[in-house]
Amino acid sequence: MGSKAVEDLIEASSGAHFSGFHLDNAEPGISQVEPTNTSPTENIKQPFVIGVSGGAASGKTTVCDMIIEQLHDQRVVLVNQDSFYFNLNPDELKRVHEYNFDHPDAFDTEQLLNVMEKLKHFQAVDIPKYDRKSYKNDVFPARRVNPSDVIILEGILIFHDPRVRDLMNMKIFVDTDADVRLARRIRRDTVEKGRDIGTVLDQYSKFVKPAFDDFILPTKKYADIIIPRGGDNHVAIDLIVQHIRTKLGQHDLCKIYPNLYVIHSTFQIRGMHTLIRDSQTTKHDFVFYSDRLIRLVVEHGLGHLPFTEKQVVTPTGSVYTGVDFCKRLCGVSVIRSGESMENALRACCKGIKIGKILIHREGDNGQQLIYEKLPNDISERHVLLLDPILGTGNSAVQAISLLVKKGVPESNIIFLNLISVSLLPLCSFCFLP
Ligand SMILES: Nc1ncnc2c1ncn2[C@@H]1O[C@H](COP(=O)(O)OP(=O)(O)O)[C@@H](O)[C@H]1O
Ligand SMILES: Nc1ccn([C@@H]2O[C@H](COP(=O)(O)O)[C@@H](O)[C@H]2O)c(=O)n1
Numbered sequence: 001m002g003s004k005a006v007e008d009l010i011e012a013s014s015g016a017h018f019s020g021f022h023l024d025n026a027e028p029g030i031s032q033v034e035p036t037n038t039s040p041t042e043n044i045k046q047p048f049v050i051g052v053s054g055g056a057a058s059g060k061t062t063v064c065d066m067i068i069e070q071l072h073d074q075r076v077v078l079v080n081q082d083s084f085y086f087n088l089n090p091d092e093l094k095r096v097h098e099y100n101f102d103h104p105d106a107f108d109t110e111q112l113l114n115v116m117e118k119l120k121h122f123q124a125v126d127i128p129k130y131d132r133k134s135y136k137n138d139v140f141p142a143r144r145v146n147p148s149d150v151i152i153l154e155g156i157l158i159f160h161d162p163r164v165r166d167l168m169n170m171k172i173f174v175d176t177d178a179d180v181r182l183a184r185r186i187r188r189d190t191v192e193k194g195r196d197i198g199t200v201l202d203q204y205s206k207f208v209k210p211a212f213d214d215f216i217l218p219t220k221k222y223a224d225i226i227i228p229r230g231g232d233n234h235v236a237i238d239l240i241v242q243h244i245r246t247k248l249g250q251h252d253l254c255k256i257y258p259n260l261y262v263i264h265s266t267f268q269i270r271g272m273h274t275l276i277r278d279s280q281t282t283k284h285d286f287v288f289y290s291d292r293l294i295r296l297v298v299e300h301g302l303g304h305l306p307f308t309e310k311q312v313v314t315p316t317g318s319v320y321t322g323v324d325f326c327k328r329l330c331g332v333s334v335i336r337s338g339e340s341m342e343n344a345l346r347a348c349c350k351g352i353k354i355g356k357i358l359i360h361r362e363g364d365n366g367q368q369l370i371y372e373k374l375p376n377d378i379s380e381r382h383v384l385l386l387d388p389i390l391g392t393g394n395s396a397v398q399a400i401s402l403l404v405k406k407g408v409p410e411s412n413i414i415f416l417n418l419i420s421v422s423l424l425p426l427c428s429f430c431f432l433p
C-alpha cells in the first residue's frame, strides 16, 4: 500500500467525528522500534497449587467446589486424581470386584506429574475423563485444561507420593467420620452409580477401609489444614479462601509494573470473554459483548484521570462537595482496531475529540511509517490511547513514542487495552510506560 492509500485510509477512518482537527501528516515520521531487553513473563511466578485429600466420600469435591465458587475472580482449575486411574485390562475387567481402586498402584502417578508440570508452567493440557461405570479413561473425550492462577488437585491419595506433595503450596485434609463417609458412599454408589449395596459393602471392607488406614490416614500429617465436617465447615473454607487471596495478591504484572492496572475479573467478565472467543458466536453477539467489555475498560480508564474538587448546590439548597471531571482530554485510536473503542469513549465523554494514529509497516526492513491526525493542542491534554488488542506491543510503543514526540507527557497517557497476548488475558488497561 502506497502512502496515498494510507492517507486515504486515515481520512476515511476519521469520518464525521474528526471535524475541526488539522491533518498534521505533511511529513510522516519514520520510527524505529526500540528494542526491549526484558520479558515480563520471565518474572511471573507459578500457579498456586492446592492439594485436597481425605477419605472417599469425605466431602473433598464439595470443599473444592466451595473454594472455586468463592475464588470467583481468579482463574481456578480442578484436577481430579480419578483422571489418572489406569485402564483395566480384559482380565482385570472380568474380575473387577477384586480390583483395588484404593491402592496407590491403581493410579498413573507419572502421567499426573507430567500434567502438573505442564500446568505449573502455564501450558494447556488435555486431561482424561474417567468413567467409573466402564472403568476406563478413554470413553469420553479428554478435557482441555487451560493455564490458571490456581490449580486444585483433589483425590484420596494425592499426599501419598512425595513428588506430588512437593508440587503443592497448600495441603488440605478433609476429615469426616468413617460412619458418615460410609453412609454417603452407600447412597452415592447405589443411587448415583446403580451399584448394589452388597457389592458396595464388600468393596468397603475389603479395600476401602484398609486403604484408608494404610495409605490415606497416614498422610494426614502432611496437611497444612485439617477440615472437620467438610463442606459444612464454612469458617474453615472462608479462612482458606482468604489465605489464597492474600498469597495470590495482585496480578503479578501489576507487582512488576506499578503503572499497570488489571481490572478484577468476575464471572460476568469471564462469561463475556468466553463468548467473544467462541468460534460459534454470531457476529451480532460478538459485537454486543465486545462493546460491553470495551465499555468496562473505558470506564475504568476514566477513573484514573485527575480531578478537581467541585462544590454544587443541591435542589434542597445544601452544598455538596464533589469532584469535577478532567476537562482537557482526548482519545486517540490506533487504526483500525482502536476505532472499535471510540463509541464507548464517546458514550462516556460527551463531545470528546478523538485523534487517529496509523502505523504502517513498509516492506520487510523493519521500518514503519506512522501517520497521524491529532488535535493541535494534544500536548496540553490527557490522552486515552485506544487499542483493544496488544500483540507484540509494537503498535503501542510506536503510538506512545509519537505522542511523546508531540509533547504529551508520558504521565498523561493512559493506554486502554482489552486483551493482551500472553500477558494480560483479562480485561485490562494500563498507564504506560
Ligand atoms: N456436608 C455434607 N452434607 C451432606 N452431604 C454431603 C456433604 N458433603 C458431601 N456430601 C455428599 O456426599 C457425597 C460425597 O461427597 P463428595 O464431596 O463427592 O466427597 P469426595 O469427593 O470426598 O468423595 C456426595 O454425594 C455429596 O453430595
Ligand atoms: N472405578 C472406580 C474408581 C474408583 N472408585 C472408588 O472411588 C473412591 C475415590 O473417589 P472419591 O470421589 O470418593 O474420592 C475410592 O474409594 C474408590 O474405591 C470406584 O468405586 N470405582
Ligand SMILES: [Mg+2]
Residues within 6 Å of the ligand: 060, 061
Ligand atoms: Mg470427589
